Amino acid sequence: MISRADAERLDLDDPLAPFRDEFLIPDDEVVYLDGNSLGRTPKATVERLKRVVETEWAADLITSWSHWLDMPRRVGDRMGAIIGSRPGEVAVHDNTTLNIYQAVHMALGLRPDRKVLSVAADDFPSDRYVVEGIANDLGLSVRPLVPNMPLNDVAVVVRSVIDYRTAEMADVAGFTARAREAGALVVWDLSHAAGAVEFDVHALGVELAIGCSYKFLNGGPGAPAWTYVHADLQTKVNQPIQGWFAQKDQFAMERPFEPHDDIRRVLLGTPHMLSLVATEEGIALSARAGMPAIAAKGRALTEFALSIVDDLGLRSSTPRDAHRRGCHVAVHHADAANLVDRLTREHKVIADVRPPDIVRLGLSPLTTRFTDVWDGLHALRTLL
Ligand SMILES: Cc1ncc(COP(=O)(O)O)c(C=O)c1O
Numbered sequence: 001m002i003s004r005a006d007a008e009r010l011d012l013d014d015p016l017a018p019f020r021d022e023f024l025i026p027d028d029e030v031v032y033l034d035g036n037s038l039g040r041t042p043k044a045t046v047e048r049l050k051r052v053v054e055t056e057w058a059a060d061l062i063t064s065w066s067h068w069l070d071m072p073r074r075v076g077d078r079m080g081a082i083i084g085s086r087p088g089e090v091a092v093h094d095n096t097t098l099n100i101y102q103a104v105h106m107a108l109g110l111r112p113d114r115k116v117l118s119v120a121a122d123d124f125p126s127d128r129y130v131v132e133g134i135a136n137d138l139g140l141s142v143r144p145l146v147p148n149m150p151l152n153d154v155a156v157v158v159r160s161v162i163d164y165r166t167a168e169m170a171d172v173a174g175f176t177a178r179a180r181e182a183g184a185l186v187v188w189d190l191s192h193a194a195g196a197v198e199f200d201v202h203a204l205g206v207e208l209a210i211g212c213s214y215k216f217l218n219g220g221p222g223a224p225a226w227t228y229v230h231a232d233l234q235t236k237v238n239q240p241i242q243g244w245f246a247q248k249d250q251f252a253m254e255r256p257f258e259p260h261d262d263i264r265r266v267l268l269g270t271p272h273m274l275s276l277v278a279t280e281e282g283i284a285l286s287a288r289a290g291m292p293a294i295a296a297k298g299r300a301l302t303e304f305a306l307s308i309v310d311d312l313g314l315r316s317s318t319p320r321d322a323h324r325r326g327c328h329v330a331v332h333h334a335d336a337a338n339l340v341d342r343l344t345r346e347h348k349v350i351a352d353v354r355p356p357d358i359v360r361l362g363l364s365p366l367t368t369r370f371t372d373v374w375d376g377l378h379a380l381r382t383l384l
Contacts, residue, residue: 036362039218084200114155162326
């Protein structure tokens, strides 16, 4: 049986443990196992927001746009380093749902002769809804993505890298290569992968990807999402919402729409500056810790959680191969919703429920302790 002392030892040996002090944690007794939905609050974010509000907004007023204007691209470069892209391939903007919509349209424009979109029937709701909506609008059909399905007539596949329920990781390189061979494009959703696992868009052959930054990247509630477009595609894609932030000479005003030849092509209108600077701080923390160290701790935390799951006789569908999973663990129980509710009310353990029967435990490498994992799972056990 794994003891709490084992967890304490692992915390002592954890090279990322000091990063917990970089976050505002008003109640140290709260066992927070939901950083995969909303990451904790970096102290640097509080300072930065104060500075931006008091100086850049209150004092400098509109003159601040001289350096704010290019922030989606500058923060994009920092974001890109987390997923292995090169400078100029990522913009941080808008939200994930909108970015899926844009990315699918951009990909469709590259496959005008094909009439089929594909997404798995159990992928994240927004991903499915957006694909269905675009298909309805354009008179295309949606084929549910199933393993080894032929992709010869498929234009675009939308697919999550990490399953939002089980944490299973897709074979990104293998699937992207198979799609390319069949002439299909893949829009990868990295929402549960970015900041959790090591990822290299170029090594994996990824051409289009989107993701959020409020989960493992600790960007804050409603933090802007991001879009990655491989440099080779940037002048070839067109996005469906033509806004002035994508316009080459934005302040010429009277000119017809002529989009930038770079990643700014995905931008729409005025960025949410306060959220954007908060996102930059969150990303900066992950960059400072380094993705190899973050991913290694993620594997160790999930391994530890799965060992306790086994000890306690619980059931999990999360892959046992540490390199084939993200940073959360799915524990199945018919009464999952009630259990998650009672965990919070009776034990100060915050987890998530995912229907029909998953208690989802998110383990954030920068803030989750091994003792949190032990405490959370043992609290769950006491409720059963
Ligand atoms: C995998 C995945 N895709 C898309 C979304 C939608 O993100 P947003 O609410 O930022 O549009 C989420 C949100 O949690 C998600 O987990």
